[in-house]
Amino acid sequence: MCGIVGYIGKRKDIYPVLIKGLKRLEYRGYDSAGVAIIKDGEIISEKKIGKIKELEKKVGKGIIGGEVGIAHTRWATHGGVTDENAHPHFDCNNKIAIVHNGIIENWQTLKKLLEEEGHKFKTNTDSEILAHLIEKYYKEVKDLAKATRLALKKVIGAYGLLVISLDEPDKLVVARKGSPVAIGIGKAEYIVASDATPILEYTKKVIYLDDEEVAVINHEGYKVVDLENSDKEKKVNNLDWDITMAEKMGYDTFMLKEIFEQPDSITNTFRGRIIPEEGKIKFGGLNISDEELKGVKRIIISACGTAYYACLIGEYIIENLTEIPTEVEYASEFRYKKPVINGDCLFIAVTQSGETTDTLFALREAKNLGAKTLGICNVVGSSIAREVDGGIYLHSGPEIGVASTKAFTSMIVAQYLFGIYLAELIGKVDTKQTKELIYELQQLPDSVRRILTLSDEIREIAAKYQDNRNFLYLGRGNNFPIALEGALKLKEISYIHAEGYPAAEMKHGPIALIDENMPVVFIATKDKVYEKIMSNMQEVKARKGKIIAVANEGDKEIAKIADDVIYIPKTIDLLNPILTVIPLQLLAYHIAQRKCCDVDKPRNLAKSVTVE
Numbered sequence: 001m002c003g004i005v006g007y008i009g010k011r012k013d014i015y016p017v018l019i020k021g022l023k024r025l026e027y028r029g030y031d032s033a034g035v036a037i038i039k040d041g042e043i044i045s046e047k048k049i050g051k052i053k054e055l056e057k058k059v060g061k062g063i064i065g066g067e068v069g070i071a072h073t074r075w076a077t078h079g080g081v082t083d084e085n086a087h088p089h090f091d092c093n094n095k096i097a098i099v100h101n102g103i104i105e106n107w108q109t110l111k112k113l114l115e116e117e118g119h120k121f122k123t124n125t126d127s128e129i130l131a132h133l134i135e136k137y138y139k140e141v142k143d144l145a146k147a148t149r150l151a152l153k154k155v156i157g158a159y160g161l162l163v164i165s166l167d168e169p170d171k172l173v174v175a176r177k178g179s180p181v182a183i184g185i186g187k188a189e190y191i192v193a194s195d196a197t198p199i200l201e202y203t204k205k206v207i208y209l210d211d212e213e214v215a216v217i218n219h220e221g222y223k224v225v226d227l228e229n230s231d232k233e234k235k236v237n238n239l240d241w242d243i244t245m246a247e248k249m250g251y252d253t254f255m256l257k258e259i260f261e262q263p264d265s266i267t268n269t270f271r272g273r274i275i276p277e278e279g280k281i282k283f284g285g286l287n288i289s290d291e292e293l294k295g296v297k298r299i300i301i302s303a304c305g306t307a308y309y310a311c312l313i314g315e316y317i318i319e320n321l322t323e324i325p326t327e328v329e330y331a332s333e334f335r336y337k338k339p340v341i342n343g344d345c346l347f348i349a350v351t352q353s354g355e356t357t358d359t360l361f362a363l364r365e366a367k368n369l370g371a372k373t374l375g376i377c378n379v380v381g382s383s384i385a386r387e388v389d390g391g392i393y394l395h396s397g398p399e400i401g402v403a404s405t406k407a408f409t410s411m412i413v414a415q416y417l418f419g420i421y422l423a424e425l426i427g428k429v430d431t432k433q434t435k436e437l438i439y440e441l442q443q444l445p446d447s448v449r450r451i452l453t454l455s456d457e458i459r460e461i462a463a464k465y466q467d468n469r470n471f472l473y474l475g476r477g478n479n480f481p482i483a484l485e486g487a488l489k490l491k492e493i494s495y496i497h498a499e500g501y502p503a504a505e506m507k508h509g510p511i512a513l514i515d516e517n518m519p520v521v522f523i524a525t526k527d528k529v530y531e532k533i534m535s536n537m538q539e540v541k542a543r544k545g546k547i548i549a550v551a552n553e554g555d556k557e558i559a560k561i562a563d564d565v566i567y568i569p570k571t572i573d574l575l576n577p578i579l580t581v582i583p584l585q586l587l588a589y590h591i592a593q594r595k596c597c598d599v600d601k602p603r604n605l606a607k608s609v610t611v612e
């Protein structure tokens with residue numbers, strides 16, 4: 001959702017830095033873009049609905065020179081998608097420009113007050129309030145940073161905010177509450193953005209603002225204070241991602257690149273955390289003592305979207321290995337349901353971005369109620385990573401495609417590692433078993449590699465079904481969440497309606513939909529429910545449904561019933577979902593590609609959902 005970029009520093013031309021930064025944030029999802037640069041005593045600004053290239057066309061030859069600049073990609077919440085409503089927004093005199101991520105909840109009250117004082121608004125966005133509020137206080141205090149702090153004290157809601165002003169043209173003011181902001185510290189230059197991807201090519205050094213902090217940056221350096229103007233010490237973090245990781249590297253799309261990266265991303269999640277010869281798992285940052293973990297009586301795992309489906313698989317793994325009751329909750333539901341939690345409870349937040357608002361608030365709720373908290377998270381230094389007691393980073397590298405793929409498989413691996421660690425700690429598995437579990441994990445990257453060689457074959461299958469309007473995905477046990485995830489992937493990127501169901505539930509409703517126009521994707525690997533799944537397949541066949549099956553190599557029976565079979569290698573039940581999901585990612589991908597959909601940036605979706 002919305003992306004912000006700001007620049008102040010030594011460069012002669014800052015427009016290309018801002019535009020490139022916006023492009024790096026495109027993956028977050030947006031509907032319009034804009035830029036403002038202070039140059040020779042003037043603010044030069046353009047904004048435009050549509051893609052960033054539309055903005056570039058409007059700007060024409062670019063903006064040459066400039067001292068400081070801000071830019072924005074907007075994902076509309078308040079006010080329609082129009083050029084006017086795009087950011088930057090201005091005060092009455094066009095002297096102050098702001099870009100804002102987040103939502104100002106009390107905007108209507110503030111707007112009324114400001115209008116009574118004579119402020120004239122040009123848009124119907126909540127964000128424009130900020131420019132006028134800062135203008136109001138600037139008149140009183142004649143200090144941009146102070147005026148910003150005073151304005152923010154009046155605001156209820158969330159903000160990642162950049163402010164520039166003609167009255168202080170050598171300054172960039174940055175603020176955060178609830179909406180992430182990273183400040184890249186380069187050599188005599190600073191690049192500010194909603195996440196680290198626009199910063200990577202200039203510097204690896206970043207600071208992350210915390211809630212209600214304001215940074216004032218000029219050519220000499222930066223200073224961070226809270227809203228009361230007390231100094232804040234900030235840790236400078238070193239990014240371990242490099243810029244090539246955030247580029248397509250010859251693939252047509254980020255999504256395809258990320259699907260193909262999975263042998264490596266899976267390895268990166270377990271690398272350094274397994275000691276195969278001892279059958280041990282080790283973590284660097286759990287920050288929960290073994291004694292405390294031994295006292296855990298209940299585990300709640302919570303997330304949104306694809307991460308939620310990874311949690312359902314985590315539940316299966318952790319409960320299976322540890323026998324500790326484990327539940328999975330949608331973060332958005334958990335936070336409003338009056339959860340029953342106590343000190344014996346471990347709460348695990350699972351998130352790629354570490355910024356999903358509902359997951360963050362669910363975590364805070366669990367913490368307030370006394371649970372110990374862990375984060376399973378990809379983005380280092382993200383809000384959730386910083387608020388949990390301890391955690392496990394995925395180390396899957398930047399995931400740019402809006403539809404999550406490699407983060408999903410890494411989330412399963414991280415939960416598997418945690419499950420083994422905890423089970424061993426409380427004596428539910430012995431060394432012989434942990435050695436076997438680790439051995440099976442080590443085999444995964446090669447098995448995934450083998451499945452990826454089927455991409456062209458899956459593309460042919462996609463061609464047969466791309467015009468169907470509905471799909472059903474069926475699986476059982478820990479492949480039921482994979483049915484949900486397979487259906488989600490398809491609807492996200494190809495806009496085809498798809499539903500995931502536990503296979504046996506088909507008889508209780510979905511079977512009514514089955515005819516020759518309904519492809520049914522079965523996950524039918526050789527596990528303890530294989531025979532049952534085969535019976536479900538017969539039921540579909542009897543009603544002329546079309547069957548696409550994901551089955552184990554060597555299964556000849558299935559080819560007699562299914563119209564198409566995708567054969568994958570075998571692994572243990574606990575890890576099977578990591579292999580069964582890969583063909584479904586590829587199937588969704590190829591269908592969407594054939595339908596010429598924008599798979600990396602599907603309509604209406606955002607990578608990082610920072611509103612409720």
Ligand code: G6P
Nearest residue numbers: 305306307351352353356404606
């Ligand atoms: C959005 C994305 C999904 C993602 C979900 C949760 O809906 O489009 O791909 O699974 O948010 O995001 P998180 O960053 O918390 O994993």
